[in-house]
Amino acid sequence: MNRHHTPYWSVVVHVAAAAPILVAAAGEEQELVLFRAVAVLVSFLVGLVAMAHFVRREGKKGLAWANSLAATAVAFTLMVNLMRGWPVLSLAATVLIAGGLYVRWTRAGRPTGIEDIESRAEAGRHDEGLRGCRGARAWSRLSEGDPGDSPSRSAHGPC
Numbered sequence: 001m002n003r004h005h006t007p008y009w010s011v012v013v014h015v016a017a018a019a020p021i022l023v024a025a026a027g028e029e030q031e032l033v034l035f036r037a038v039a040v041l042v043s044f045l046v047g048l049v050a051m052a053h054f055v056r057r058e059g060k061k062g063l064a065w066a067n068s069l070a071a072t073a074v075a076f077t078l079m080v081n082l083m084r085g086w087p088v089l090s091l092a093a094t095v096l097i098a099g100g101l102y103v104r105w106t107r108a109g110r111p112t113g114i115e116d117i118e119s120r121a122e123a124g125r126h127d128e129g130l131r132g133c134r135g136a137r138a139w140s141r142l143s144e145g146d147p148g149d150s151p152s153r154s155a156h157g158p159c
Helices: 009-024 029-057 061-082 087-107 114-129 135-143
Strands: none
Touching: 009 029, 009 087, 029 061, 029 087, 061 087
């Protein structure tokens, strides 16, 4: 099994999470859109608030203002959607999931470095394909367009 693929049990978790939403929306497409909109708006809101925080900390007042204005608009839209009643369930589920992830992150000792995890995983995958080569340096050279037939070619073949 490929460790980078989603485990099959996660499909069961998704179905279990989606079932109450489908029942609450009675399968009506427009009602389902309201549930999805809440989750998307919460994501946008959190992202905009985080960006406003970071650019304010860097002293970029114009960007902080723009992000804060956008966050206010998204918060207003979110509140309008929540006034419709049932989408509050979507917000509750979002908060519950976020809380669970926060608890797991805290119990793990609040690890850092997640921002470059994908690039590290990709580098590891490419290095595995370059056995016998000089690892990441060889991959870097190949990814820059050097096919290995230049004077810098090593005695180990195309690497």
